[in-house]
Amino acid sequence: MAPKVGIVGIGHCRFGNSSDYDLVDVIAYSANDAFEDAGGLQLRKQVDQVFVGNMAAGMFNHQTSVASALVSRMDMEPVPAELIENGPASGASAIRLGYMAIASGMADVVLVAAGEVMRSVSGWEATNIVATMAHTEAEYNMGLTLPGFAGMFTRLYMEKYGMTERDLALVAVKDHANGALNKYAHVQIPVTIDAIADGESANVVNNYVAEPLRMYSTCPISDGSAAVILVNMDSPKAKLFKKKAIRIAGIGSATDTHCVHNRKDPLVLDAVRLSSQIAYKMAGIGPKDISFAELHDAFVIFELLNSEEVGFFERGKSFIGVRNHETEIGGRIPINTSGGLKAKGHPVGATGVSQVVELVRQLRGEAEESRQVKDPKYGMAVNFGGFGNNVITTILAKD
Amino acid sequence: MIDFSVYETQVPHISGYKCENCGTIFYPAPMVCRKCSQKRDPTTGRGWETFDLEGPCKLLTWTRVWNLPEGFNKKYLMFGMVEFPNGLRASGRIEMEGDPKMGMDLTASVIEADERPGKPVKVFVFS
Numbered sequence: 001m002a003p004k005v006g007i008v009g010i011g012h013c014r015f016g017n018s019s020d021y022d023l024v025d026v027i028a029y030s031a032n033d034a035f036e037d038a039g040g041l042q043l044r045k046q047v048d049q050v051f052v053g054n055m056a057a058g059m060f061n062h063q064t065s066v067a068s069a070l071v072s073r074m075d076m077e078p079v080p081a082e083l084i085e086n087g088p089a090s091g092a093s094a095i096r097l098g099y100m101a102i103a104s105g106m107a108d109v110v111l112v113a114a115g116e117v118m119r120s121v122s123g124w125e126a127t128n129i130v131a132t133m134a135h136t137e138a139e140y141n142m143g144l145t146l147p148g149f150a151g152m153f154t155r156l157y158m159e160k161y162g163m164t165e166r167d168l169a170l171v172a173v174k175d176h177a178n179g180a181l182n183k184y185a186h187v188q189i190p191v192t193i194d195a196i197a198d199g200e201s202a203n204v205v206n207n208y209v210a211e212p213l214r215m216y217s218t219c220p221i222s223d224g225s226a227a228v229i230l231v232n233m234d235s236p237k238a239k240l241f242k243k244k245a246i247r248i249a250g251i252g253s254a255t256d257t258h259c260v261h262n263r264k265d266p267l268v269l270d271a272v273r274l275s276s277q278i279a280y281k282m283a284g285i286g287p288k289d290i291s292f293a294e295l296h297d298a299f300v301i302f303e304l305l306n307s308e309e310v311g312f313f314e315r316g317k318s319f320i321g322v323r324n325h326e327t328e329i330g331g332r333i334p335i336n337t338s339g340g341l342k343a344k345g346h347p348v349g350a351t352g353v354s355q356v357v358e359l360v361r362q363l364r365g366e367a368e369e370s371r372q373v374k375d376p377k378y379g380m381a382v383n384f385g386g387f388g389n390n391v392i393t394t395i396l397a398k399d
Numbered sequence: 400m401i402d403f404s405v406y407e408t409q410v411p412h413i414s415g416y417k418c419e420n421c422g423t424i425f426y427p428a429p430m431v432c433r434k435c436s437q438k439r440d441p442t443t444g445r446g447w448e449t450f451d452l453e454g455p456c457k458l459l460t461w462t463r464v465w466n467l468p469e470g471f472n473k474k475y476l477m478f479g480m481v482e483f484p485n486g487l488r489a490s491g492r493i494e495m496e497g498d499p500k501m502g503m504d505l506t507a508s509v510i511e512a513d514e515r516p517g518k519p520v521k522v523f524v525f526s
Contacts, residue, residue, distance in 0.1 A: 122469070123466070124466075124467070124468055124469040125468075125469045127466060127467075127468045127469070128468035128469040128470070128515075131468055135427060137427050137520075137521075138426070138427040138489065138490065139490055141512075141520035141521065141522060142478065142490055142491045142492060142522050142523060143467065143468070143471060143476060143478070143492060143512070143514065143522070144478055144490055145464065145466075145467075145468050147464060147466060148462055148464045148478050151462030151463075151464065151478075152460040152461060152462045152478065152479070152480055152490075153460075155460050155461065155462060155501070156459070156460045159460075159501060207465070208463070208465050209464070209465055209466050210462045210463070210464045210465070210466070211462050211463040211464075211465075212462075213462075259427065259490075260480075260490070261480050261488035261489060261490050262488065266459075266460075266480070
């Protein structure tokens with residue numbers, strides 16, 4: 001029987017603009033934060049394996065071999081260390097591989113640290129670098145970007161299910177309300193529906209990015225890092241850490257076609273549904289057991305689609321749930337209590353770990369009081385790689 | 400003798416691919432057939448036919464992108480996803496006056512574009 005794997009340390013920096021800092025320092029900051037949370041920096045010597053999540057440091061920062069650089073920066077040699085790259089799901093993939101390393105018996109303590117410094121280049125260049133995750137010949141060469149795909153995707157959804165641009169804005173208002181309360185969020189300013197949808201100046205304040213997606217339907221370009229320490233809960237080493245472990249109850253992963261146009265129904269995110277089914281089965285629970293969720297919302301349409309694919313809403317009904325306040329903190333199923341990628345920010349390689357840090361904070365009862373979910377038992381995170389073509393779902397449990 | 404006229408007569412095209420073993424068609428090219436597992440060798444092309452992917456198509460969805468990536472100097476570009484009569488789908492640029500309509504008939508052609516550094520690339524234009 002595989003050992004139980006838990007999280008005993010979390011670290012996070014404030015997301016935003018860290019372009020004056022070195023990427024490896026930014027990641028090491030959160031790793032140090034995680035060790036301090038777990039009981040002290042001396043615990044780094046207990047680590048059997050380091051996994052680093054990062055998407056594109058070679059292009060953003062002219063830095064490769066980030067894992068080797070990190071262990072040296074943190075005086076952790078000769079610990080084994082590898083870089084995990086899975087686009088914007090690099091962070092969750094690194095956690096999944098950390099879980100596998102412990103479950104296999106090859107490690108008892110794993111540091112997973114992830115980060116990205118994207119604002120070292122211009123916004124145009126960052127958009128271009130992120131677009132390299134698309135199919136080179138059939139998508140990237142056309143000039144298509146991730147916002148472009150999300151725009152086409154959103155139009156399909158609106159046409160099929162009757163969602164409006166105002167519904168998209170309602171998701172953003174909810175996410176920014178949560179982000180304004182999160183000390184780690186990039187954007188800590190709430191927005192009103194009047195400012196971005198109903199008011200006279202809304203078209204100016206909330207301009208189109210990729211029609212029908214507007215600025216407030218799109219995440220900012222952010223820098224930042226996050227880290228978690230995983231332990232074999234049955235190992236004697238687990239006793240070295242002062243924090244009670246939050247257990248990884250389920251973790252699933254699935255892939256879909258690289259080209260979006262090759263999906264039978266482009267609105268169906270098979271990899272989200274399949275990865276969540278694997279995670280549910282492993283945890284022995286279903287959607288109704290989840291207390292709250294962090295769903296990858298690089299574009300707010302993803303939050304809606306993900307919430308349907310993981311079973312919180314029927315297909316085509318999630319935006320009705322948002323209208324009815326069901327996804328707010330205190331609602332039936334709070335979604336993106338951190339502010340999500342929309343408000344907290346989306347340093348691509350860091351996001352998956354950042355989502356899991358939020359799950360731990362909520363499950364420990366350590367989120368800011370004004371946004372703490374009441375007595376949560378299970379938290380779920382969905383992290384997208386590519387345009388939904390490589391997805392990891394993680395379920396954490398408070399035992 | 401170098402015949403420079405050759406360069407003027409080259410028309411860009413984008414290929415669809417057909418597995419000669421089972422007839423399944425693809426775009427873009429796979430390395431193995433989804434239906435019969437026939438492999439494709441990109442250096443010889445043996446066992447696979449290619450055909451030009453262009454002409455009539457139907458618009459499935461579209462967007463107008465205002466934040467174009469580095470290298471693009473236009474204010475905006477329109478992009479769309481189309482389906483050809485043979486069932487293959489493709490993504491590319493839309494060039495037309497006014498807003499496209501989902502489901503409308505378009506014609507796909509291929510141009511060479513050089514907005515980004517490096518070799519020019521082939522781009523679908525739906526109009």
